[in-house]
Amino acid sequence: MVKTGDFQSMNVKQLKKIAVDQGLRFECVPGCIKCCAIPGLVFVHEREIPAMAEFFSLTPEQFIRKKLRRHFGRIYQLDMPTSEPCAYLSENGCSIYPVRPAQCSAFPFWPENVADPQTWKKLGEFCPGIGRGRMFSIDEVSDIMGTVSYGPFL
Numbered sequence: 001m002v003k004t005g006d007f008q009s010m011n012v013k014q015l016k017k018i019a020v021d022q023g024l025r026f027e028c029v030p031g032c033i034k035c036c037a038i039p040g041l042v043f044v045h046e047r048e049i050p051a052m053a054e055f056f057s058l059t060p061e062q063f064i065r066k067k068l069r070r071h072f073g074r075i076y077q078l079d080m081p082t083s084e085p086c087a088y089l090s091e092n093g094c095s096i097y098p099v100r101p102a103q104c105s106a107f108p109f110w111p112e113n114v115a116d117p118q119t120w121k122k123l124g125e126f127c128p129g130i131g132r133g134r135m136f137s138i139d140e141v142s143d144i145m146g147t148v149s150y151g152p153f154l
């Protein structure tokens with residue numbers, strides 16, 4: 001079994017291999033909704049629930065019951081069809097932006113996306129924000145990756 005720490009250090013090593021100029025350049029493009037429009041699962045860690053519940057003026061228990069499904073252990077998923085774009089995507093972008101899950105705020109710096117140069121480059125063909133904007137240092141990227149380090153257990 002891969003432990004979280006092992007997984008992160010493994011990816012930091014890989015990250016160093018693909019990082020150009022000691023970092024990765026990224027800036028989300030205003031108005032772009034491509035990653036939110038991909039059908040799939042959006043995970044929520046238990047620690048994210050209190051803030052999300054407050055955003056909806058619900059108690060954590062109500063929020064879990066009305067908006068989430070338990071996935072595994074401390075990991076939940078947003079309760080919505082997995083064959084459609086995210087249910088919280090509105091015409092103005094993410095309707096829960098201030099409390100969007102770490103899975104969303106960490107994109108595109110997911111561990112699997114920085115696994116090798118080919119994957120990062122290929123993702124750049126999908127995400128127009130990759131390669132533009134400011135340079136994120138390796139330390140910054142590894143910190144961001146750490147917010148979704150539960151990924152290997154999903």
Ligand code: SF4
Nearest residue numbers: 028029032035127129
């Ligand atoms: S695909 Fe990239 S640029 Fe577009 S919304 Fe997602 S992160 Fe931003």
Ligand code: SF4
Nearest residue numbers: 036086088089094104
């Ligand atoms: S919660 Fe918001 S940021 Fe995350 S996928 Fe849905 S619309 Fe996008």
